[in-house]
Amino acid sequence: MGRRPHHAKGHGRRVSEGGHGGRRDKTRVVTAGRREEWTRGIVNVPVWRASTILYESVAEMRAAGANTHHRLFYGRRGTPTQWSLADALTELEPGAEGTFLYCSGVAAIAAALLSVLVPGDEVLITDSSYDPTRSMATGLLNRFGIATRFYDPLIGAGIADLIGPATRAILLESPGSLTFEVMDVPAIVGVAKAHGLVTLLDNTWATPLLFPAIEKGIDLSILACTKYVAGHSDVMLGSVTAGPGHFAKLRDTSFQLGQVASADECWLGSRGLRTMAIRLAQHQASALKIAQWLSTRPEVAQVLHPALPSCPGHDHFVRDFKGSSGLFGFVLNGGSDAARAALLDGLELFGLGYSWGGFESLAIPVDPARYRTATTPDFAGPLVRLSIGLEDPDDLIADLDAGLARFRAGQTVALTP
Numbered sequence: 500m501g502r503r504p505h506h507a508k509g510h511g512r513r514v515s516e517g518g519h520g521g522r523r524d525k526t527r528v529v530t531a532g533r534r535e536e537w538t539r540g541i542v543n544v545p546v547w548r549a550s551t552i553l554y555e556s557v558a559e560m561r562a563a564g565a566n567t568h569h570r571l572f573y574g575r576r577g578t579p580t581q582w583s584l585a586d587a588l589t590e591l592e593p594g595a596e597g598t599f600l601y602c603s604g605v606a607a608i609a610a611a612l613l614s615v616l617v618p619g620d621e622v623l624i625t626d627s628s629y630d631p632t633r634s635m636a637t638g639l640l641n642r643f644g645i646a647t648r649f650y651d652p653l654i655g656a657g658i659a660d661l662i663g664p665a666t667r668a669i670l671l672e673s674p675g676s677l678t679f680e681v682m683d684v685p686a687i688v689g690v691a692k693a694h695g696l697v698t699l700l701d702n703t704w705a706t707p708l709l710f711p712a713i714e715k716g717i718d719l720s721i722l723a724c725t726k727y728v729a730g731h732s733d734v735m736l737g738s739v740t741a742g743p744g745h746f747a748k749l750r751d752t753s754f755q756l757g758q759v760a761s762a763d764e765c766w767l768g769s770r771g772l773r774t775m776a777i778r779l780a781q782h783q784a785s786a787l788k789i790a791q792w793l794s795t796r797p798e799v800a801q802v803l804h805p806a807l808p809s810c811p812g813h814d815h816f817v818r819d820f821k822g823s824s825g826l827f828g829f830v831l832n833g834g835s836d837a838a839r840a841a842l843l844d845g846l847e848l849f850g851l852g853y854s855w856g857g858f859e860s861l862a863i864p865v866d867p868a869r870y871r872t873a874t875t876p877d878f879a880g881p882l883v884r885l886s887i888g889l890e891d892p893d894d895l896i897a898d899l900d901a902g903l904a905r906f907r908a909g910q911t912v913a914l915t916p
Contacts, residue, residue: 527590531586531591531772532584533587547762550574581760584768585738596742600724600759605632605635607722625673626874629701648661649872649873651874653683655683656690669697671687671698671699674812677867684715700712706727706728707740718741719742721739724736733767737760782825783824789885789895790827793899803829827884830878839883840909842902843864857888860885
C-alpha cells in the first residue's frame with residue numbers, strides 16, 4: 500500500500516531518492532506523500548472512494564493484477580488517498596521500506612504479528628503492553644498455536660535468557676501506555692539481531708518524530724494513528740511501517756486478511772499529520788508543566804512521566820528520545836478506589852474516556868495488576884492516567900487541584916469511624 504517510491508515528490512518539487520531528502524521533521528510532516536500525480540495541483544490529495552475499478556481491455560486488467568503497487572486494481576488494494584498517507588508515514592521513518600494502513604491500531608498489531616509468526620512459534624511480549632495486545636496474545640494467537648511469554652519491560656539485554664528454540668519475535672511497547680516504563684530498545688534489538696528474531700514496536704506514544712524506530716533497528720513499527728497522527732478524536736486508523744526486507748510479507752499477509760483502511764479515514768489521517776509536529780510540541784510542553792506540578796503535591800506519591808527521573812527507565816528516555824508526548828500517569832499517595840473516583844468524577848476539563856492524542860484532555864483510572872503476569876507494579880496507591888490536550892495548562896492544573904481536594908475529602912470520609 501505504501502512502499503517507498505523511487506522518486507517521491509513533495510509540494511511540486513522532486514526530492515532525493517528515499518523521499519525525505521534530508522528535510523527536517525516539521526517540513527516532512529507537511530510535504531510527505533503529496534505526489535504531483537495524486538494532487539494534480541490541489542494542496543491535499545482528494546478522497547478517492549472506490550470498490551470496482553474499470554479497465555479498457557483484458558490486457559490492461561491483467562497488467563494491473565500483476566503489479567498493484569501504486570496502481571489502481573480493486574478498492575481493497577487502495578487508491579491515491581491511502582497511498583499518500585502510507586508514503587508520508589514511510590518518509591517519517593528513515594530507512595523504512597514501506598507502510599501498510601489498517602482500520603485500527605489493534606488491526607495493525609494483529610497483522611504485524613501474523614506476518615512474522617506461524618503455528619508452533621513463540622513471541623516475547625512486554626508485560627506493560629496495551630491490553631488488546633495481551634488479549635490478542637492469550638486469545639487469537641493462542642488459538643492459532645502461537646505461544647506467548649510476557650517479560651519485564653525493564654529487562655534490557657537480559658531478554659536473551661528468555662529466548663528458546665521456538666522464539667521468533669519480540670514485541671516492545673516503549674513507554675508502556677499504562678505504567679510508562681521506558682525500555683532499553685537498543686539492548687533488546689541487539690539481542691534480537693544476534694538470534695535472528697524480528698522486533699516489533701508499538702510506537703504510538705512517541706511517533707516517529709520523537710523515536711525513529713526503524714532507524715533504531717526495529718523491524719516493524721506500529722502506530723495507532725487514531726492518536727497523534729489524526730489528532731482530533733474522530734478517526735479509527737492504524738499503520739505498520741516495515742524496515743528493509745519486511746514489507747513484502749507484511750503486505751501479503753494484510754492482503755490475505757482483507758485489511759483495508761477507508762479512504763475517508765486516511766484523508767482525515769493525512770490532514771491531522773500535517774499539524775502533528777506542532778501539536779506534539781504543545782502536548783509536550785503542557786504535559787511537562789502539569790507533571791512537574793503534580794510532583795510537588797503531597798497527595799501524589801509518584802509521577803510516571805518518562806521525562807522525569809521518577810519514571811522507570813528514565814535514563815533510556817534521555818538517551819534515546821527526541822522529546823515527550825502528552826500521555827503520562829501519576830500514583831496517588833494511598834487512598835481508596837472511591838477517593839480516586841471522586842477525583843475523576845468531578846473533573847470539568849478532563850473527559851473520562853479511552854484513547855489519547857486528541858486535542859482534548861482525558862483521564863482514566865488504571866489498575867495495572869489486572870494486566871500483568873511477569874511483573875507486579877508496587878505502587879503506593881491508585882493510579883491515574885492523563886492525556887494532556889491543547890487546553891491552557893493552567894486551567895488543567897486548576898481542574899486537577901480541585902480533583903485532589905476531592906481526593907483528600909474522600910480519604911477523610913474513609914477514615915471516619
